[in-house]
């Protein structure tokens with residue numbers, strides 16, 4: 001058993017010298033969908049095969065020395081499917097098989113093992129929160145708090161994804177996974193966003209006796225990223241905001257707070273490029289928030305009193321994350337604010353998840369209504385996820401010491 005975001009050592013012993021085998025990794029998600037990767041190897045002289053020392057031969061899901069290849073190369077059998085974890089209290093079961101030979105049809109099964117990839121570290125508490133309007137789950141690390149607190153937001157698609165919040169809590173943070181639409185009695189669609197809802201969540205965290213003050217952190221991915229920037233710009237009590245492939249303009253739905261209204265950035269669906277197979281590339285669909293009326297959608301992040309970290313996948317095809325981060329930085333500095341940290345990852349796409357979630361190349365875009373490409377190259381994307389995860393934790397540790 002290991003935690004899902006931890007690297008894994010994979011080795012086979014007792015093979016014949018230089019024996020040719022195929023290693024296969026597979027995992028079924030909670031919907032029963034299969035993810036699979038396989039690679040061809042040759043054992044060493046002593047009959048041992050350690051994937052950290054032995055390169056994969058051509059012909060499998062990957063080749064070369066790739067200690068984590070069997071994890072990052074996992075691909076769903078079902079098109080446009082993405083690995084998500086709904087029940088964080090149970091592990092994913094990773095099945096590892098050693099098959100004879102290098103044939104296209106699977107050879108005789110020589111050995112197999114099952115390994116649990118868990119989400120909750122022992123002692124981490126999972127607390128469903130139904131407080132006022134808030135629909136959320138709080139994860140509290142073991143031991144005596146208070147702990148640095150973080151609110152975690154996903155993006156379009158809604159629901160209450162808990163897996164990133166839970167993995168982050170394993171490292172000593174009190175993390176609130178916060179739903180904002182498409183969950184229980186929250187609005188079904190993302191039509192209008194009221195920051196008062198998010199303010200309740202910030203206050204819930206600030207008043208919690210297990211949360212270290214005086215301020216909390218925000219972590220947001222995609223649409224959750226621009227939401228975090230809006231929260232940081234208008235709400236009190238936020239010390240550090242980490243944005244993963246987010247936008248500095250408000251996108252998708254109007255944001256309201258007291259007498260403030262931020263319209264969503266304009267889009268032109270004619271700029272969506274649709275491939276022969278019907279997959280969209282929406283990279284050029286959004287208007288430029290530096291031009292004309294669309295400037296009203298640029299979130300006034302210079303009002304924020306927190307530090308910013310922008311995690312950028314340079315091959316993001318959802319939108320221009322690097323441009324957004326750079327423009328956010330210019331605007332902060334033009335107002336005499338601290339320069340944000342911007343960390344760019346070549347070869348990383350939009351869907352930057354915690355380590356070892358296999359890259360999702362394309363899936364249904366729940367706002368656009370067609371499958372879209374997210375960008376990224378699996379190996380580079382995997383490496384980016386590993387590094388970004390460390391950077392996010394280090395950023396929060398630096399700024400949420402209390």
Ligand SMILES: CCCCC/C=C\C/C=C\C/C=C\C/C=C\CCCC(=O)SCCNC(=O)CCNC(=O)[C@H](O)C(C)(C)COP(=O)(O)OP(=O)(O)OC[C@H]1O[C@@H](n2cnc3c(N)ncnc32)[C@H](O)[C@@H]1OP(=O)(O)O
Nearest residue numbers: 081082084154155156157158159222223252267282285367
């Ligand atoms: C602004 C656009 C306005 C529209 C204009 C039109 C065109 C404009 C063109 C371009 C616009 C350009 C840019 C604007 C772009 C973006 C703004 C937003 C950016 C984003 O933000 S980018 C998404 C980031 N994303 C997340 O941040 C994840 C959020 N959270 C979830 O996505 C859910 O939390 C989930 C799925 C984890 C559990 O949700 P759940 O518990 O409610 O699950 P449930 O089973 O009910 O599924 C509900 C539906 O997800 C499908 N689904 C379920 N499981 C799946 C899987 N494993 N793989 C693939 N699909 C899956 C089902 O098939 C069903 O789809 P359906 O309803 O169609 O059947």
